[in-house]
Structures are given as C-alpha cells and as structure tokens.
Amino acid sequence: MNIQPRDMYWNVLSMLNNCWHRLTVTKQENSNVLKFDHPTVPALTKGGWMEKVKEEGRELTDGFWGSGSVAATGHLQERKLSTIKMFDESITREITEEELSKHNKDGDAWIAVNEHVYDVSKYLKDHPGGVDSIVLASRMDATDDFMTIHSDHAKSMLIKYQIGILKTNTTKKNNQIDEINANTQRDIFLSHKQWTKATLKRKTEVNHDSVYLTFGLEHSNQKLGVPIGKYFYMRCTSQSNEKVIRSYTPISETDQLGEFDLVIKLYRASDKRSAGKMSACIDLLKEGDTVECKGPFGDFEYQGNGTILNKGATHKIEKLTIIAGGSGITGIYQIFRQACRDGIECELIYCNKTEKDILMRKELDSLQHVHYCLTRQRDDWTGLRGYISSSYFKHVHDGLLLCCGPPEMMDNIYKTAVKAGWNVNEQFIRF
Incomplete structure (x- = not known):
C-alpha cells in the first residue's frame, strides 16, 4: 500500500x-x-x-x-x-433608524452594514461606483448589497468611517416591506431601496459568447424606469446559494411597456479561466425563472436634445464621439441612438477582436457614422484596423468623448485623447 x-x-x-x-x-x-x-x-x-x-x-x-x-x-x-475587521468594539453609540434615515444626500451619507453605522460622506467623491450608488443606499441597512458587491479591500476600509451601532425596529421594517409588496400596480418597476423580481420571457444566443434576454415586468403597463445613460443592479442566486450582483444597462426603449431587453456577454469556463459567477447564473436561466433588480443608479444621464446631466451639473452639447469596446457597447447604445435621433453630430467607434465579436450589428448598422475597428481581421476587412490612435478621432472643441469598455482600453483612450488635444477634465467621460 x-x-x-x-x-x-x-x-x-x-x-x-x-x-x-x-x-x-x-x-x-x-x-x-x-x-x-x-x-x-x-x-x-x-x-x-x-x-x-x-x-x-x-x-x-x-x-x-x-x-x-x-x-x-x-x-x-x-x-x-487577520480576518477582515469591519468594526471597532469600542464604538458603542446607538443610532436609531430614524436618525440614520436623515443622512441620505450628497455630502451627508450614512450607511448601515451588519448592524454597524458608517458615515461615508467624505468618501463619496472617491467611490468608483459614483456618488449616486452610495446616496441611494444610505439611510437604510445596505448589508446584502455591500457584502456581495465589494472586495475585501473595500470591506477593510469601512472601519475608519464607523460612528455607531444600529438600533433596529424589526416590526416597523416588516410592515414597510409588506406595504411595498402589496402595491403591485406601480407605474415604474425599479426601486432604489427594494429588490423587485423580473421574469425571463425569452433567451436568444447572439453569438458564441453573448445572449439576448427579454424580461417581463410586474404588469403590461409598467416601465422599467432607467433613464438614458444610467444602469441598474441585477441579482441572481447561484447553484451554491450565493447571491451574485452585477450592473447592467438595458438596450430597449425607455418608454417600453411590460418588459425590457439586455444583451449580456458570458464569460464561460475555458482551459484558461473558470466561469464568471454571473455568467454561470445567466447560462442556467430558463424561461419563467426570475431575477431581482434594483435601481436606477449612475452619475450620467442623457436628457435629450443635446442636454446631459453629469455628476449633478447640466451641459449642452452639439457633438458626441463615442468609443466602445466589446460588451461596452451595451452601456452607451441608448445614448448614441437617442443622440442620433436628436440630430446631434455623432460618431461611434466600436472596437472588437474579430468580426464575430461585434454585438448588435443590425441595430448599429441602422444608425449613421458607425465605424468598426478590429484587432484580428480578415484580409478583405474594410473597416478600421488595430488599436485606437489619435488619428481615429479628431479634437472637438464643443463636443464630448464617451468611453465604455475594458478598463485597460479606457485608460489607453484617455491617454490618446490627451495627445489629441481634448480637455479630458471636462470632455472625457468613462462608464
């Protein structure tokens, strides 16, 4: 033996x-x-x-x-x-839910995680997810969302913002939840504070690694409630009973009733990587299954006719340049579509590895000034080739440059924009 x-x-x-x-x-x-x-x-x-x-x-x-x-x-x-420490036992100040609820605006935001209260007002401007996502999660218990979305590093940062312990009123909370659940005829589906369930109606393979999903809302006259340029969170439960949350931007019309559409790239398992957590969940979804949604969130909104709202400030634009990479096209498609309809001078450069990776080709081809750029192309490819350079987009004094895609790509676009003469502090926005 x-x-x-x-x-x-x-x-x-x-x-x-x-x-x-x-x-x-x-x-x-x-x-x-x-x-x-x-x-x-x-x-x-x-x-x-x-x-x-x-x-x-x-x-x-x-x-x-x-x-x-x-x-x-x-x-x-x-x-x-050496386990992550998120609270200080010496801080014993009791904070009621009523007091917590008063601190829910930009510059004054408190959140509760695992029955501890944190004043994150000073961190708002530095939050990668934007000010909105914190402010909208303030004044209430944000444990589920915070613990699911954030990294160990983010969790370890919380302790320096701790100010007290949350004193809860369970009876009141349950009554509020029951009241919300009882109201099933809301005009707008999404809520900033509560997760609401959408039902998968259709699931279609778009290409080798992407799917087109159509979800039904609570009733046929209901709108999703995501303004152009914003996003929402979707939550699924994995086979191991783990909650998985990711942000998505719909591609459907904002006034569409009774349902909404998503195009999602799936990161399936290969010999080089394991499957993405949300990708695995979506792969297993079948018609009739439900997902949970919350939102909308985001600091950017296209309000129509060249008016944008970004981080609380309103701007008027006449020209718009958009650079998207891979599945990043879904994050800015609604903006580009509406800006084209409004007569804004638009230009879109959509980057992918190969032609088969291009998403929403039919929808994009129906719009003007769309340029496809491939890093791996056939000899007869007539579009742009290689990586984005300053020659691919010119400096526009009264325009805006939007970028949505992989982080490394957006970093390179930022550097290229600087070389091309863009005022990146005012004209460059990444999603």
Whole structure:
C-alpha cells in the first residue's frame, strides 16, 4: 500500500502530492455513520472538503490544511486574527433608524452594514461606483448589497468611517416591506431601496459568447424606469446559494411597456479561466425563472436634445464621439441612438477582436457614422484596423468623448485623447 501524507508539502521537484486528491472520512456525531467527502463537487454545487477548509479560514496552498494537525491548529488561530475587521468594539453609540434615515444626500451619507453605522460622506467623491450608488443606499441597512458587491479591500476600509451601532425596529421594517409588496400596480418597476423580481420571457444566443434576454415586468403597463445613460443592479442566486450582483444597462426603449431587453456577454469556463459567477447564473436561466433588480443608479444621464446631466451639473452639447469596446457597447447604445435621433453630430467607434465579436450589428448598422475597428481581421476587412490612435478621432472643441469598455482600453483612450488635444477634465467621460 502506498500511504500518502495527510498534510500537503512541495517536494524538491515541486511536483504536486496526491493528498490533494484524497477523500476525507468523518464520523458523524452520535451515530455509526461515516461520511466520505471529495475535494470538491461537480459544477457549481456547494460542497467538498476544500470548501470547508476555506470556510474555517485555512489556506489550501500553505501545507496546514490537514484535519486535526497541530501545526494547522496554530496556523488557523493566526489566520483568524487577520480576518477582515469591519468594526471597532469600542464604538458603542446607538443610532436609531430614524436618525440614520436623515443622512441620505450628497455630502451627508450614512450607511448601515451588519448592524454597524458608517458615515461615508467624505468618501463619496472617491467611490468608483459614483456618488449616486452610495446616496441611494444610505439611510437604510445596505448589508446584502455591500457584502456581495465589494472586495475585501473595500470591506477593510469601512472601519475608519464607523460612528455607531444600529438600533433596529424589526416590526416597523416588516410592515414597510409588506406595504411595498402589496402595491403591485406601480407605474415604474425599479426601486432604489427594494429588490423587485423580473421574469425571463425569452433567451436568444447572439453569438458564441453573448445572449439576448427579454424580461417581463410586474404588469403590461409598467416601465422599467432607467433613464438614458444610467444602469441598474441585477441579482441572481447561484447553484451554491450565493447571491451574485452585477450592473447592467438595458438596450430597449425607455418608454417600453411590460418588459425590457439586455444583451449580456458570458464569460464561460475555458482551459484558461473558470466561469464568471454571473455568467454561470445567466447560462442556467430558463424561461419563467426570475431575477431581482434594483435601481436606477449612475452619475450620467442623457436628457435629450443635446442636454446631459453629469455628476449633478447640466451641459449642452452639439457633438458626441463615442468609443466602445466589446460588451461596452451595451452601456452607451441608448445614448448614441437617442443622440442620433436628436440630430446631434455623432460618431461611434466600436472596437472588437474579430468580426464575430461585434454585438448588435443590425441595430448599429441602422444608425449613421458607425465605424468598426478590429484587432484580428480578415484580409478583405474594410473597416478600421488595430488599436485606437489619435488619428481615429479628431479634437472637438464643443463636443464630448464617451468611453465604455475594458478598463485597460479606457485608460489607453484617455491617454490618446490627451495627445489629441481634448480637455479630458471636462470632455472625457468613462462608464
């Protein structure tokens, strides 16, 4: 018999030990039953001993994950001490829900996370998601949304903004929720404060990695309620019962009744990466399934006839240049479509790797001044080639440059715009 080590270690040749692939055997309490666990389980199902190791705060790659190991026990205690700390026990000031609700505007915003209250007013301008998303989540318990969306780094930042402990009124809260749920004939579907359920009506494959989704609202005369340029959050539950939240911009008309449309790129599993969490959820969605929505959010809004609202300031434009990359086209499509209808001088450069990656080709071809740019093209390709350079868009003194796509692409566009003479502080907006 070849006995494998219980605790993993790396040998001289850095080869992986078979203990990674072992089954664990656990005797169930108060019974004669033995439970055998694999390291993990198929697909997105929750389970496996590796998951338990992570939940206990252990590290799979440091050699201290063997069950019952003395070294592991000491290491676990050390790791527990380094767990993300989001509150200070010495801060005991009690803050009522009534007091919390008074602080819900730009410059004065309090949020509650895990029954602790934080004054994040000073952080509003630096928030990557914009001022709106914090202000609209203020004056109430934002635990679910905050914990799902934010990184460990963001969670660790909270402690310096802590001001007290939330004193809740559960009865009042439940009555308010019941009152909202009872009102099913609202004209606008979305709410800033509550998650509302939409039902998948149609799901169509657009290309090799994107889908066109149509969701039904609560009734046939209801509007989604997302102004042009803004977005909303969609929440799904994975097979492992984890809440997953992502932001999306609809491509449907703002006055469309009873339903709305999304085009979403899916990041499926490959030999180079695992599937994206939301992509896995959407892949499994079938007609009749529901998702939860909340919104709208965003600092930018196109109000029509060349008028835009950006971070609270209103501007009038006559020219608009838009550069989109990949699925970023969905974030600015409504803006471009409406600006073209309003007679604004528009130009769109849409960048992709290959021609098959182009989304919404039919819709875009019906509009004017659309240029497709490919980094991998056929010899007979007649559109733009390669990466964006300053020669692809000229400096417009009275115009605006919008950019939506991968972060690296937007950073490069910003630098190119500076070289091309754009006043990026006033004319450049990224989504």
